[in-house]
Amino acid sequence: MPEGHTLHRLARLHQRRFAGKPVEVSSPQGRFASSASLVDGRVLKRAEAHGKHLFHVYGPDATVHVHLGLYGTFDEHPLPATTPVGQVRMRVVGGTHWADLRGPTACEVLTDVEVAAVHARLGPDPLRRDADPDLCFARISKSRTPIAVLLLDQKVLSGVGNVYRAEVLFRHGVHPLTPGRGIDRALWDVLWTDLVLLMRDGVKVGRIDTVRPEHLPEVTGRAPRKDRHGGEVYVYRRTGMPCLLCGTPVAMGDLAGRNNYWCPTCQPG
Missing domain, CATH: 3.20.190.10 (MutM-like, N-terminal)
Structure with a gap:
């Protein structure tokens, strides 16, 4: 989708x-x-x-x-x-x-x-000027539901899909099973700000790129990603492949009916 x-x-x-x-x-x-x-x-x-x-x-x-x-x-x-x-x-x-x-x-x-x-x-949309991140945090901070599930709940946060949720959690070392109430306000502000930046870039270029400049193929010498979705990512659809930061095989599991991707080392439980 x-x-x-x-x-x-x-x-x-x-x-x-x-x-x-x-x-x-x-x-x-x-x-x-x-x-x-x-x-x-x-x-x-x-x-x-x-x-x-x-x-x-x-x-x-x-x-x-x-x-x-x-x-x-x-x-x-x-x-x-x-x-x-x-x-x-x-x-x-x-x-x-x-x-x-x-x-x-x-x-x-x-x-x-x-x-x-x-x-x-619909929940606040990071790409809309009228978006209120406080409303998202009010819902997330009271929930025992895993943050990876909450990020896909369009009533909580609108517009984020499986790629953005996996990538933003990796970029900030958050395990996907962390309960919403385990996300403090400082961390939420960082996650929201990063989503805004990543999604704005997606609008601009027409694909999802989440890899920081220092981890791009032309810098590290690795082969560019080949996937019909395009874009350079850290964990999404990279099951079993080495993490771009630590080399640990990327993990994948079912979470609320959706494939969930994370690095067991960079995103400790």
Whole structure:
């Protein structure tokens, strides 16, 4: 599932390409046809993201809400638009570009009240200016749940996925099973600040890089990472490989139904 930086990157792209002008909205597949007709031809006021959710805001009581889920993708192209191929849930056509949405978990038109309800159930997003890290800490500091589980709880912290959670915990030597209430305020401030920096970089470059400059392949002489997700990381999907800092084999285990990665030496229990 795309992590939060991907949705913010999409929001910025759609803001540049479609916002401020009337757009054509359709559903070649048909599943979104009646909802698409509600916004077709209207001016897209803005595109924004909150966590793993994308919002196309058209005006009073008309916002298209998209959650990509595991399989959702947007294809972006310059005009002219071509004949739809495959199951296109939503097509957006602007003055210079068009975009096709396929396979999302959610694609719906919401009222302002419904949009507010979506935002209300999501935790603070490190990439949003209105994010409140105090709210996250208030929830985390009272919980016995492992910090690695809390970081993926979108009601606690929005936009962080499996890669960012594994990497930020490694970067600060935190064992993933540490209970939330075992994270003091100073450590939380460090984790939050690092997430903001890492995720902003993800928006900028379009991939997740978490390895510090001194540990990059061109410095250490190791081979660059080869993975469809791209990016240089410390522990994510490096099971059994030597830790880039200490050489200990990276561990992997199931935690709340998700693969969890850590270094037993750098992140002692």
